[in-house]
Amino acid sequence: MTDTTLADLGWSEAFARQLTAGEETLKPMRVAEVHRDRLRALGSTGDAMLIPSERAGAYAVGDWVLSDGTSALRRLDPATDLTRKAAGHTVERQRIAANIDTIAVVTSCNADFNLARLERYLALIASAGCLPPVVLTKADLVEDADDYRRQAEKLSPLVTALALNAKDMEDAGRLTAWCGPGRTLALVGSSGVGKTTLRNALTEQTAATAGIREDDAKGRHTTTFRSLVRTRAGGWLIDTPGMRELQLADAQDGIGEVFDDITEIAAQCRFNDCAHDTEPGCAIRAALDAGHIDPDRLKRWQKLMLEDRYNSESLSQTRSRQKAFGKMVKGGQARGRQKRNQGR
Numbered sequence: 462m463t464d465t466t467l468a469d470l471g472w473s474e475a476f477a478r479q480l481t482a483g484e485e486t487l488k489p490m491r492v493a494e495v496h497r498d499r500l501r502a503l504g505s506t507g508d509a510m511l512i513p514s515e516r517a518g519a520y521a522v523g524d525w526v527l528s529d530g531t532s533a534l535r536r537l538d539p540a541t542d543l544t545r546k547a548a549g550h551t552v553e554r555q556r557i558a559a560n561i562d563t564i565a566v567v568t569s570c571n572a573d574f575n576l577a578r579l580e581r582y583l584a585l586i587a588s589a590g591c592l593p594p595v596v597l598t599k600a601d602l603v604e605d606a607d608d609y610r611r612q613a614e615k616l617s618p619l620v621t622a623l624a625l626n627a628k629d630m631e632d633a634g635r636l637t638a639w640c641g642p643g644r645t646l647a648l649v650g651s652s653g654v655g656k657t658t659l660r661n662a663l664t665e666q667t668a669a670t671a672g673i674r675e676d677d678a679k680g681r682h683t684t685t686f687r688s689l690v691r692t693r694a695g696g697w698l699i700d701t702p703g704m705r706e707l708q709l710a711d712a713q714d715g716i717g718e719v720f721d722d723i724t725e726i727a728a729q730c731r732f733n734d735c736a737h738d739t740e741p742g743c744a745i746r747a748a749l750d751a752g753h754i755d756p757d758r759l760k761r762w763q764k765l766m767l768e769d770r771y772n773s774e775s776l777s778q779t780r781s782r783q784k785a786f787g788k789m790v791k792g793g794q795a796r797g798r799q800k801r802n803q804g805r
């Protein structure tokens with residue numbers, strides 16, 4: 462038994478509204494771990510291992526499901542959804558985590574600080590529908606931490622930036638507003654910037670003791686990680702391995718939000734597909750000449766757009782290739798069936 466209410470777990474009207482007649486008797490539970498054939502889920506009366514009703518890839522840590530105590534009968538639409546382009550030949554986007562309210566980008570005040578990388582994360586977070594604060598760690602190691610903070614806040618009106626020493630519990634506690642009861646926070650950022658240090662400060666479970674080894678179906682050892690962790694503040698921290706390898710794909714909306722000034726100007730170009738190069742009536746070139754756009758920021762925008770287009774296109778190309786392949790395989794199976802039937 463726990464003293465957790467559904468609201469503490471992050472349940473809200475947006476989920477309650479999805480219930481249809483007859484589903485009121487089912488228990489809403491929040492997915493804490495996704496295994497091949499089981500989901501560990503948290504509810505108001507404790508946690509349970511549930512049998513999924515869809516394939517494992519359909520679920521993400523943070524999802525809400527309706528359960529009869531044994532199975533996850535239905536998965537509810539998430540309020541926010543963090544996905545990435547799947548690796549290898551998989552057609553679909555891979556779900557990383559769901560229903561995160563805030564994804565803090567962690568970067569340090571020294572070597573790791575990079576505006577282009579920050580913008581990339583911001584675009585991705587905005588397109589997932591989450592709040593994107595920036596946490597600047599190692600403020601204790603530099604003299605001008607506030608200068609980094611100002612640079613980060615200048616990137617977008619969406620950004621609140623904090624400079625702090627992650628090793629100082631009280632300082633790290635400044636993140637608690639984002640992970641109090643009912644709130645879910647995630648941390649992204651490069652290796653070594655202080656994510657684990659912050660995780661340990663915000664939760665009672667230290668990452669070192671949280672890792673458990675288990676056998677997967679192939680008998681290979683994989684280290685799984687407790688992915689949905691209760692914070693000291695009474696909320697949740699989502700920390701999945703997938704968060705560490707985020708890529709920018711299909712983040713068009715997010716790029717638009719982070720670079721809204723440039724996107725607005727680009728919308729005034731005479732041609733829809735203006736490359737902002739030598740086209741007549743290019744509003745971007747005009748704004749650049751008039752000094753209304755920072756040329757470095759423009760370059761970063763163009764690079765992100767290119768990268769996003771590349772990622773998104775290759776995704777749709779992969780899709781059509783897979784479709785063609787699927788047809789070929791189906792055709793082959795049908796021909797095989799025909800042959801077998803003929804042989805009977």
Ligand SMILES: Nc1nc2c(ncn2[C@@H]2O[C@H](COP(=O)(O)OP(=O)(O)OP(=O)(O)O)[C@@H](O)[C@H]2O)c(=O)[nH]1
Nearest residue numbers: 598599600625626627628652653654655656657658
């Ligand atoms: N002085 C100082 N050291 C810090 C701060 N944040 C992290 N560190 C140190 O930086 C090192 C890396 O911190 P981690 O928390 O392991 O970084 P991480 O982001 O989790 O790195 P990965 O686990 O590789 O993703 C550790 O030695 C921390 O003690 C800070 O704000 N100030």
Ligand SMILES: [Zn+2]
Nearest residue numbers: 730735737743
């Ligand atoms: Zn143009």
